Amino acid sequence: MSQQPEENNDAIADYVRRAEHNTARVPSIPEGIAFSPIKTAAVIGAGTMGSGIATNFLNAGVSVTLVDTNSEALSRGLATIERNLQGAVKRGLITEELAGQRRALVKGAPRIEDVSGVEIVIEAIFENLALKRQVFEQLGRHTASSTILATNTSTLDLNEIVAASGRPEKGVGLHFFSPAHVMKLLEIVRGRETSSETVAACLDLAHRMRKTGVVVGVGFGFVGNKMLLDGYFREVELMLLEGCSPADIDRAMTSFGFAMGPCAVSDMAGVDIAYLIRKELFQKETRPDPYLVVSDALGELGRNGMKSQKGFYRYDPSDRTPHPDAEVDALCEKLAADRGIMRRTFTEEEIVERCVLQLVNIGIQLIDGGLAARPSDIDAIWLNGYGFPRRRGGPMYYADDLGLPKVLERIETYHSRIGEVWRPSPLLKRLVGERRDLNSLNIA
Ligand SMILES: NC(=O)c1ccc[n+]([C@@H]2O[C@H](COP(=O)([O-])OP(=O)(O)OC[C@H]3O[C@@H](n4cnc5c(N)ncnc54)[C@H](O)[C@@H]3O)[C@@H](O)[C@H]2O)c1
Structure with a gap:
């Protein structure tokens, strides 16, 4: 995926300032x-x-x-x-x-x-x-x-x-x-x-x-956690089944600019916490398999993350350094074999693309469904709550930077290769059809 050139930095900083300022100006609330x-x-x-x-x-x-x-x-x-x-x-x-x-x-x-x-x-x-x-x-x-x-x-x-x-x-x-x-x-x-x-x-x-x-608005996970769980983390887990190791994924996402990768974050937050959230979720709605099945298996094994010295990684006592663990690789291989998923190697570029474009597609769905008022609100959420790299402007800004036709083309490729979880959001298709970008929805 593209690297932002240096000269864009001022424009991005300006966009971020406006995005954070405008969250207080809500279209549905009279000034x-x-x-x-x-x-x-x-x-x-x-x-x-x-x-x-x-x-x-x-x-x-x-x-x-x-x-x-x-x-x-x-x-x-x-x-x-x-x-x-x-x-x-x-x-x-x-x-x-x-x-x-x-x-x-x-x-x-x-x-x-x-x-x-x-x-x-x-x-x-x-x-x-x-x-x-x-x-x-x-x-x-x-x-x-x-x-x-x-x-x-x-x-x-x-x-x-x-x-x-x-x-x-x-x-x-x-x-x-x-x-x-x-x-x-x-x-x-x-x-x-x-x-x-x-x-x-x-x-x-x-x-x-x-x-x-x-x-x-009201909906599973509101905006931030919906994108995190149904977008980012689900894609991470799919790639773990397809052949990535936790370290491959964390390395790619930290090179992109996140302070920590998703697997290290899960270990720090506690694998059991998200496991309990999923149990609650599945009483109301379901998700197509495979959905966070590695985390589920880790939760069942009591590999709750840093606090139990085992999670996506292995930890030495009183040390927070994550060490790759062959047991986790074997677990992922088994979960993949159970589902007939072929394993292969990944480039960093593909890992980043799949994580970020899932965030983009689900973010656009949330705008379409009225849970988020505008793309800049989503960027403000991901910059302030989830450590999305500031120098990238947020997932929605990043999508505009790549160009929505390219974003749609990549999402459609993954849709035909991987399936329903990659179905492009209707709003994305509309915007591309009208030659508009996400920023055109950023009414203040
Ligand atoms: N921990 C997180 O990262 C996090 C993040 C966002 C939201 N939340 C939400 O915040 C809420 C609290 O989570 P937490 O992690 O602080 O829980 P916690 O278990 O640390 O604290 C809950 C406290 O509520 C008290 N309590 C229980 N019933 C009560 C009652 N009827 N009246 C008065 N006090 C009562 C308990 O004694 C306990 O001290 C939950 O709804 C959780 O989903 C948690």
Whole structure:
């Protein structure tokens, strides 16, 4: 795939700036809409995400009540917030005095009833629909009718969760990424009945948290994780069956500009996490085989990644260096043989092309389906949440740079060679037919 020439760098930097700026200008929300800026908040669930989300509120000068029904979890969550503040002081990001002011804005509480006076509640409890609905039903009773009720769910149906509150117009998804106090991306998920005022207040909140807030629609994985799982990771796993090793793929994607390759990322995040997400997914919808079958097999073997010293790679104790593992190669060979898939060698160019063009094709489908408002929003998501190389402008910019006729021609080639998962998106065909590029859809 093409290398961007040096002289393009300024144009790309300018595009990225505009893409990130324009996420706050949502076509479906009237400019200048009146909303109440949020000054008080509560977070339900003091775990990994809840403590990071609460830290963001403090950084934005918003007072926050952190609630957990488990008193040990609550103490741990408050201690994590304290560590986050001290870490910021140590790195010279804030003064000790500012840390003190922020510390004074947080308090812990054991019951949902304790959040009655706040302007926004973000729920970050276990990923379980019945439990989340129970919390939203309680929130509907114990908060004011003006309170925004948000969920940090990553896989469950937002509409079903917020309906339990009886106030779906105030219900919204705020999809933070881990670590929540560090990652720049915030997907703001607009439900069927979410009001424009609610979305506007969340966009303002994202800005005050110094995050790139991008409004997306409801669907599996929203925008970022849909492209990650059904596009990028599925293609990676297919290539593992077709003859690539994890190291081949990671090497190709890091040469393209990602800080880490997909297999190393999975090992770091925990192979089991995605395995559990898939179990949940398959209760509602299916995917044609082979879909992340290597990860499934690793999950079944308890090869959960770095934390178990085995995943796509092998790790020595207390060392994060990934080492190729012949057991994984043998596993991939077996999974391929079971499916009659021939193994061969790949060039780096082909690996990159298949990963990136899957992102492009699914991204265009999401625009066509209304889950993403425009291509530049998708680029903002992939640059801020998934480490897509900035110097490439994002997957949608990159597709325009290659030229959509070439993109379509390559996708059609893979469609005839590999099958349905490569069917070109109808919007891509339309754009090529009209001699337009993706940028022509970037209405501000
Ligand atoms: N971990 C991630 O990388 C990540 C990323 C994005 C979104 N999410 C989503 O964020 C949510 C939280 O994930 P996590 O990893 O922080 O979970 P976690 O297990 O670390 O924390 C969940 C906390 O919720 C508390 N809790 C459970 N039921 C409760 C209730 N009824 N009332 C009050 N507190 C309750 C638990 O005691 C626990 O401390 C999930 O919906 C998850 O899908 C997680």
